[in-house]
Amino acid sequence: MKKLFFIGLLLLKVISVFGQAIRIIRVEDSLTREPVIAATIRTPTKLNVTRLVIGAVTDVNGIARIDNLPDDIKTLAVSAVGYETGQFPVTPGADTLVFRLKAAEETIDEVTVTATRTNSRIEDLPIKVEVLGQEDMNEESAVVPGNISSILGDISIIHIQRTSAVNGNQAIRMQGLDPKYTQILRDGLPLYEGFSGNLGVLQIPPLDLKQVEIVKGSVSTLYGGGAIGGMINIVSKSPTSDKPTFTALLNHSNLKETNLNAYYSQRYGKTGLTLFSGYTHQQAVDVTGDGFTDSPGIKQFNFHPRFFWNPSDYTKLDIGYAFTTEHREGGYLSALEGTLPNAYKNVTDLQRHTIDFNASQNTSENNLLTVKGAVSTFHRQNTDYQKLSDGRQSSIYLETNDLVRFGKHQLIVGANLTVEAFRKNPDSTRLVDYTYQTLGGFVQDDWQVGKKVAVQAGLRLDHHNTFGNFLLPRLSVKLKPSEPWTVRLSVGTGYKTPNLFVNQTPGALNVSLIFPRLLPIDVANVKAERSVGANVDIAYTKSFESGLSVQVDQAFYYTYVNSPVVSAFASTSSNLGAYTQLINAPYNLFSVGTDTYVRLEYKAYELYFGYNHTLARRDGPTDNTYLPLAPQDKFSTTVAWENDHFRFGIETSYVGTQYLYNNQKVANYWFFAGAAEYHYNDHWRLVLNAENMFNIKQANYETVVSGPVTQPTFRPVWAPLEGRIVNVALKYTL
Incomplete structure (x- = not known):
């Protein structure tokens, strides 16, 4: 200088x-x-x-x-x-x-968050956002290449809940709340709602991902109903160089899972292309020896090209297409092998097609106009207890917004349309066709009051064609009392409309959510849920001349949900037992907790520690039980060391004070994982990874499956089922 x-x-x-x-x-x-x-x-x-x-x-x-x-x-x-x-x-x-x-793309420590629509740097945001960046995605693509559930589960505030004992489906809990209160986006687009969102959201491979953005607490003002406990935005890579980038990965595990993934990207002057293709083949495996699959059989293919066009510095356009096809089967192993065809099996075939686009134009130096959207079709056939369910969903999301910068303000005004249309094919269910349309308008102002104070205020008005109008205000404040310290406070409201296909957690023990037992929603008597939430976050970040980097974050949160929609036994029944109907519960829900995050980096060493304590329970005149399958205590730690050729890491997590139904407490357990990586010439990476090294399984504590093999009964899943998983991956980058 x-x-x-x-x-x-x-x-x-x-x-x-x-x-x-x-x-x-x-x-x-x-x-x-x-x-x-x-x-x-x-x-x-x-x-x-x-x-x-x-x-x-x-x-x-x-x-x-x-x-x-x-x-x-x-x-x-x-x-x-x-x-x-x-x-x-x-x-x-x-x-x-x-x-x-403009900041150079090569700037290492700068992280830009896209989910907030202002494309602001993470340290400038008035709301708390945690980002798993490109380095995390590069590591995860070799450690667990088949999906992103592992890397999300390493974060203390997130709990990955398995929702089926046989088909391997998983869902995300944040702040102790049910999975339906966490909104999932792909490149800022809500593509996983309703019928299309209940299976395989976490099966997205990480190889073509740039980062994952985790917004904690209520942010429904940004994207509408659903983001009550938090929001997760999965961001795809974009081409950054005129030189071609190519990565191929081969992985195999002891659970007979094989992954073959490939990614290519390149800029061609004013145009660019990214292309991801991946195939997963996994055989059904019975780990516990009870005859039922603990790891399902999966055949999955993903294809995801994106085209980029930048005719000038002021105009950008990208168009993408995503295709997924999957065959998944679980149940009694002899039934899948054909030797006992009348035994229980759960077989799913699905196809998903999505076309999305994002166009932006700088109409002036301080004005950015954006139009984006997606059209998606989803078809699923599922056979469960010898009953067929068959349906299709068409989804549309369209949005336009205008970002204006003036003085110390960033003002964004926009509107969006969401359409979810379900059509039933001839099957064994009592489901009916429906079309939900939500038209919303929103305004948000980011005001840099001074060097030490920033305010973000937002307001959204949504109109749902079936469940009415929703007004959602939100306010966030960022304070910088001194350079290493940042304090964020946020209060927001939210809502969630009833939907048969998003209640991944049964409302009571033995209430089934399989499609053949579901009754249509009684829209005249079931109303939408409404919520209010508050978050406080205190962060300390400092780098020392010795090379030590320290990041400490302490968060507090509170969420209250009125008249939650839950599943309950209906008066009518079938040969499978009582039907299931959705009702407004005679109680409310609240969740209160703390989340501690510590990250230390010193030369070749890295340490992460997280602790989450959450009290989530029902709040009613006669029911004050804990929310089932919501651990009150979770520790997560990661220790890693890396040099020019090797990287070693050990992860541990502790899940404790977890309840099922009627305050029935289950055992606490530890989870250990370790990975060793060798990389050569920035081209080759060889990874040996072991998940659940001490072979913790729910079957070690209780019988998971009971009853006859033709109509078994499954216990709620609260611990790992597959036991120890060891995989070897070879990754090549050109």
Whole structure:
């Protein structure tokens, strides 16, 4: 910096004899409007043989002064470490100029969050967002290449709940609440609602992912109903280089799972392409020896190309297509093998097609107009207890928003339309066709009040064609009492409309959620759920000259849900037993808890520690039981060491104080995992990974399956079923 400053003074001395104009120039970050220190400002080339380059260097306030700038200078070049060099016009007659630099893509420590729509850096957001970045995705793609459930489960505030004993389906709990209160997005688009969201959301492979953004607490103002406990946005990669990037991965595990994934990306001038293709083959395995599959048989194929077009610096367009086909089967192993065809089996065949787009235009320096959307079709056939369910869902999401920056404000105004249309094919169920349409409008203002205070206020109004209107206000405040400290406070409201296909946790013991037992929703008597939530987050982040980096985060949260929609026994019955209907429970729900996050990095070492304590229970005149399958205590730790060729890591987690129904407590358990990686020449990576090294299984504590093999009864799943999993992966990157 001293060199740059000295050069700037020398340049000013040399050119002081030229021209008459005096210009004050402020250089800012284009995203945050923060001053850029030690930015060099100069004329792009020599003016002529005798006139030298004119320039200056910005001070701690991002300000530079150029004396005697000739009137014939039309542009100035501005450069700074960590930013792209820019060419800026000189406005005739203006004494003060403001130039804004874009952060370079190669900036390592800068994380941009897309889920908040303002594309702000994570440290500037008034709401708390945790990001699993590109490095995490690169590691996970080799450790557990088949899905993202493992990396999400490492976070203390997230609990991965398995919702079926035989087909391997999983769901996400945040802040102790049922999975339906966590909203899942793919590239900022809600694609996994209703019938299409109940199976395989976590089966997304991590190889073509850039990052996963986790927003904690109620953020329904941003994307509508559903984000009551939190929101997770899965962000795909985009091409960043004119050189081709190619990655291939082969993985095999002791559970007879094989993954073959490939990813390609490249920019071609103003266009670009990413392409992911993956195949998973997994045989059905009975680990416990009871005859029933603990790990299902899976044949899955994914294909995901995305095309990018940037005709100018102000216009961007990307279009993607995603295709998934899957055959999944579980149940009594002899039935799957054909030797005992009348025994129980659960077989699912599905296909998902999605076309999505995102177009943006900088209509001015401070205005960004965005239009995005997706059209998706989903078809699933499921055979359960010898009963067939067969249905299709078509989904549409369209959104337009306008981001305007003025002064210390970032104001975004927008509207979106969501359509969910379910059509039943001839089958054994009593389900009926429906079409849900939600039209919403929203406004959000990010106001940088001062250097130490930022405020984000939002308001959404949704109209649902079946369940009415919803007004959702939200307010967040960020405080910076001193440089290492950040305090965030947030209060928001939310809602969740009734849906047969999203209640992954039964409302009572033995109430079945399989499709042949579901009754249509009585829309005249079942109303939507409404919620209010509050989050407080205190963070300390500091890097020391010794190379030690410390990040400590302490969060507190509270959520209250009125009239939750739950599953209950109906008065009518079938040959499978009583039907299931959705009702508004005679109680409310609340969740209160704390979450502690500590990350230390020192040279080749990294340590993560997380502890979550949540009290989630019903709040009614006669029912104050704990929410089932919501652990009150969860520890998570990760220790890793890495050098030029090796990386070793050990993960541990503890799940404790977990209840089933009627306050029936189950055993606490520890979970250990370890991974060793060898990488050579930045091209080859060989990974040996072991999950659940001490072979913890629910069958060690109780009988999971009972009854005849033709119509068995399954206990609620509260612990791992598969036991120890060991896999070896080979990854090649060009």
